[in-house]
Amino acid sequence: MTDIEIDTRGETCPVPLVECRKALKKASEGDEVTILGTHPASKKEIPMACKALGLEIIGVEEKDEEWKIKIRR
Amino acid sequence: MTDTAETTDKAVIIVHSGDMDKIYSALIVGNGALAMGMDVSMYFTFWGLQRLKKGGLEKGPLSKMHMLGLGKWMINKRMKAANVASLEKLMNDYKELGGKILACEMTMEIMGVKAEELRTEWIDEYGAVGTYVNEARDAKITLFI
Numbered sequence: 001m002t003d004i005e006i007d008t009r010g011e012t013c014p015v016p017l018v019e020c021r022k023a024l025k026k027a028s029e030g031d032e033v034t035i036l037g038t039h040p041a042s043k044k045e046i047p048m049a050c051k052a053l054g055l056e057i058i059g060v061e062e063k064d065e066e067w068k069i070k071i072r073r
Numbered sequence: 074m075t076d077t078a079e080t081t082d083k084a085v086i087i088v089h090s091g092d093m094d095k096i097y098s099a100l101i102v103g104n105g106a107l108a109m110g111m112d113v114s115m116y117f118t119f120w121g122l123q124r125l126k127k128g129g130l131e132k133g134p135l136s137k138m139h140m141l142g143l144g145k146w147m148i149n150k151r152m153k154a155a156n157v158a159s160l161e162k163l164m165n166d167y168k169e170l171g172g173k174i175l176a177c178e179m180t181m182e183i184m185g186v187k188a189e190e191l192r193t194e195w196i197d198e199y200g201a202v203g204t205y206v207n208e209a210r211d212a213k214i215t216l217f218i
Contacts (some may be wrong), residue, residue, distance in 0.1 A: 010156055014108065049109045
């Protein structure tokens with residue numbers, strides 16, 4: 001099991017969503033992908049994408065404008 | 074991704090316009106649909122196909138307020154400040170996520186575009202209206218941009 005972290009802070013639509021999908025595509029089953037960002041809409045949309053992909057969100061953290069979403073592949 | 078939970082819902086986009094802002098719309102929607110787990114095909118035709126020429130992706134005018142290039146220059150400046158991804162990055166992401174590109178053969182014929190003038194590494198298939206209809210037949214989303 002590997003932990004993969006992607007930093008999309010400062011990036012705007014559609015980059016956080018796309019980078020998240022690219023990382024999930026490369027990850028193996030059981031890997032944890034953490035995505036870090038500041039784009040407000042992506043904070044809502046990454047969980048939507050995970051739901052559509054049938055993947056589990058294992059944690060969401062927020063501090064000021066930054067958010068961190070952890071997903072199990 | 075090969076997990077069985079992945080849906081095979083499909084989005085098909087006709088890219089008719091070659092305007093810069095509309096190419097952005099098409100590629101953003103295409104990438105978004107791929108990121109949300111859909112299959113995506115983009116069918117490039119008429120002015121849209123011109124953007125698949127070598128060096129042509131960023132060449133389109135703005136659909137409004139182009140003002141001989143001044144408007145485009147201003148918008149490009151604003152987009153750079155907002156850290157908007159380039160069309161080249163969006164296209165590379167689109168291909169990396171498995172997005173399909175279809176090129177209109179009739180446009181190539183009537184506009185005298187040869188395959189070697191195009192970014193053939195992006196193009197998955199050449200076809201006509203039947204190819205689009207076949208792709209769109211079972212699509213959940215189809216757009217004409």
